Amino acid sequence: MDPVKVIEIKKSVFEDNDADARRLRKELKQKGVYLLNLMSSPGSGKTTTLIGILNLLKEKLRIAVMEADIDSDVDAVKIKEATGIPSIQLHTGGMCHLDAEMTRQGLSGVETEGLDLVVLENVGNLVCPAEFDTGAVKNAMILSIPEGHDKPLKYPLMFSVCDVVVINKIDVLPYFDFDMEKCKEYVHMRNPKAQVIPICAKTGEGVEAFAQWILEEVNNWKHN
């Protein structure tokens, strides 16, 4: 007995993922549903960050969450329990990323009617998810302090495709050799327009700034 819905999604049959992603984006625009694609390494704190944001936004927006994972449903259960927000689990069957068709399969399990925002928590991976447009309006990523400030040098595409880079676990800054200014410089080498938001999901520090970014994004998109 699963407390959350689990969908086994299949690899896309579409040759042209970019075209398919544009189609999905258009369909979602017509429904007024903003899709945010959240990416990161394993263990950077995506789920904890998401819980913080959802609790700040749930009175202002109607939200649903799709948790993509190779296996397990721990994240979807955690989100649902901690926020009360509808959350489903997508199993990728070993696939290391989601493409637009896989995202569409996931959305078929969500009651999108009347929703403002769907957050897709992508598979924990800094490589493959960056290569596949999911159909999201914007991409966000989380880099955590223990991973090191050099990551934009090593995973250039991920940092190029993200509009906002959230830097999590700033509470442990004293224990790691992480240079925040260098990190910002490297992020901006990859994407000069990327916003960088330092946070600590555990204590809640800075989480409001990320929630505010999302809220403004959704509102601007709805009225454009």
Next chain:
Amino acid sequence: MDPVKVIEIKKSVFEDNDADARRLRKELKQKGVYLLNLMSSPGSGKTTTLIGILNLLKEKLRIAVMEADIDSDVDAVKIKEATGIPSIQLHTGGMCHLDAEMTRQGLSGVETEGLDLVVLENVGNLVCPAEFDTGAVKNAMILSIPEGHDKPLKYPLMFSVCDVVVINKIDVLPYFDFDMEKCKEYVHMRNPKAQVIPICAKTGEGVEAFAQWILEEVNNWKHN
């Protein structure tokens, strides 16, 4: 002017990677070169751990290192500077893993004559590298404390294919909710025979145990 050799490796043309990996393993056995495939998430401390091990083993074994990365050559330069051990950089051209043919292409840039051990530092990724046999004798992985003890639940294949799981950054255990006993239990759910070695690459704690594991591995393999 690059201080280290950089090889741009291409996607494999072989349909059957498993057969190709077996072939490569056999070729290396004939040469007496033990290939160790080291995997982990981005930022778990693969390179720092490797530097510690190499400095402990370099008087006992003749070693070379291949650093695989999407881009940049920071790791190969760091290894060479910190250990004096021959180190080359493999650029995967966006590919998220190495297969056996890519590994063979990398090895073509290494002077394997007379070597005992080649360490392949795979692309930082807990998903795809687990799916492709590189031709290595054994797989090792590093999980770091900040990533969380639940990772074997979420990335089952990676933990199934690894013979040793090194748990790095134990110096920051007090600052994270990481349950070492749970982690070991989850690792052994995936692979009951996996050795778990807690270390701190930064301070050197426990690194000798990992070096010892490698030394025994290489020696046993040479004499069997």
